[in-house]
Amino acid sequence: MCERCGCSTVRKIDIKQDLFSKNRSIAEKNRIKCDYSNILVVNMLSSPGSGKTTILEKTVMDLKNEFRIAVIEGDQHTNRDAVRIAKANIPVYQINTFNACHLDAHMVSQAMGKLPLNNLDVVFIENVGNLICPSEFDLGEDLKIIVASITEGEDKALKYPNTFMNASLVLLNKMDLLEILDFDFDECISFIRRVNPKVDIIPLSARTGRGIDEWYLWLKQKINKKRRDKSGHIQKVEGKNR
Amino acid sequence: MHELGIAQDIVRIVQEHAQRNKARKVLCVFISIGKLSGVVPEALHFCLSVCTKGTSLESTEFKMGYIPAIVQCKGCLTHFDLLAHEFVCPSCKRSDWRIISGKELFIKEIEVI
Numbered sequence: 001m002c003e004r005c006g007c008s009t010v011r012k013i014d015i016k017q018d019l020f021s022k023n024r025s026i027a028e029k030n031r032i033k034c035d036y037s038n039i040l041v042v043n044m045l046s047s048p049g050s051g052k053t054t055i056l057e058k059t060v061m062d063l064k065n066e067f068r069i070a071v072i073e074g075d076q077h078t079n080r081d082a083v084r085i086a087k088a089n090i091p092v093y094q095i096n097t098f099n100a101c102h103l104d105a106h107m108v109s110q111a112m113g114k115l116p117l118n119n120l121d122v123v124f125i126e127n128v129g130n131l132i133c134p135s136e137f138d139l140g141e142d143l144k145i146i147v148a149s150i151t152e153g154e155d156k157a158l159k160y161p162n163t164f165m166n167a168s169l170v171l172l173n174k175m176d177l178l179e180i181l182d183f184d185f186d187e188c189i190s191f192i193r194r195v196n197p198k199v200d201i202i203p204l205s206a207r208t209g210r211g212i213d214e215w216y217l218w219l220k221q222k223i224n225k226k227r228r229d230k231s232g233h234i235q236k237v238e239g240k241n242r
Numbered sequence: 243m244h245e246l247g248i249a250q251d252i253v254r255i256v257q258e259h260a261q262r263n264k265a266r267k268v269l270c271v272f273i274s275i276g277k278l279s280g281v282v283p284e285a286l287h288f289c290l291s292v293c294t295k296g297t298s299l300e301s302t303e304f305k306m307g308y309i310p311a312i313v314q315c316k317g318c319l320t321h322f323d324l325l326a327h328e329f330v331c332p333s334c335k336r337s338d339w340r341i342i343s344g345k346e347l348f349i350k351e352i353e354v355i
Contacts, residue, residue, distance in 0.1 A: 010269060010353055010354070011353070011354050012351050012352070012353055013259055013263050013265075013351060013352050013353075013354060014350075014351050015255070015349045015351055016348055017255055017348055017349045018347070019248055019251055019252065019255075019347045020279075020347055022251065100244065101244055102244055104247075132280060133244045133280065135280055136280040136281070137244070158328070161329065162278055165278075193337070194330060195329050195337075197336075197338045
């Protein structure tokens with residue numbers, strides 16, 4: 001209703017409200033919290049059955065004496081993955097999304113509240129197995145990595161570009177099956193590069209362990225870089241106070 | 243179905259604006275969806291019809307428009323539609339670009355009486 005005369009003229013009201021902003025602001029809080037404690041946060045994405053949990057299990061087992069690791073597990077139902085990871089005796093928190101197809105920043109913020117953030121080097125967030133929805137939800141991570149297995153075919157990157165576009169690394173899993181599959185390795189790499197020319201790609205097999213050292217090396221570099229960034233930040237802040 | 247949470251946010255935000263502007267009725271809501279936003283208009287329509295049932299927005303029309311995925315080639319600076327050209331610059335054939343538009347998702351405006 002018109003405020004001046006009470007007539008029923010149609011009015012347009014400008015809104016321009018971003019619908020991702022709520023999630024983004026919580027994600028930013030998560031990021032600040034982890035930056036403060038010098039923790040590298042890795043968001044792992046993939047389709048179901050690509051081997052995310054197997055890679056994570058192996059990684060946690062092999063690196064837990066070198067780094068302080070925690071895992072946030074996201075699944076629609078069950079805590080099966082959390083049980084697998086917990087065998088390594090590290091902090092694990094399972095989120096069940098029930099009807100939701102992705103983790104959002106709020107869920108991760110609650111999970112982070114249960115983790116000993118002052119005593120960690122890296123947090124892995126294993127997202128719900130889905131290459132579509134999780135890509136739009138910033139969780140406050142430093143890096144997105146994708147686990148893609150060669151049994152899924154060559155063209156996953158072209159079919160799900162939103163997800164591949166924002167990734168820092170693609171782990172190409174199940175390479176031990178290369179000989180028995182009609183899988184065109186070079187074509188797969190060229191499709192990934194077409195969508196994201198800067199992404200690192202590491203072919204590996206979580207089952208045989210081939211290529212896994214290269215992944216550990218990549219990860220260690222990122223963890224160490226984050227540590228350096230942080231110490232630089234502290235010095236700057238302290239310098240200011242003086 | 244991440245559209246469901248988004249639909250709930252839309253209903254809440256539109257109702258807030260309608261109230262603040264002393265609107266009697268919201269006739270239409272215009273929503274802009276970037277081609278790279280990961281949101282499917284059909285799914286959003288469906289979720290909105292569920293979320294508005296029994297509310298003041300039950301008879302409101304929701305209009306959705308796409309924002310194209312426009313990028314700029316880092317090599318030759320050409321602007322092009324990323325999806326129409328399948329991620330490859332039509333002039334220099336490189337695939338290295340920065341996104342200009344297409345990731346947005348927002349309520350543009352509402353029409354009220």
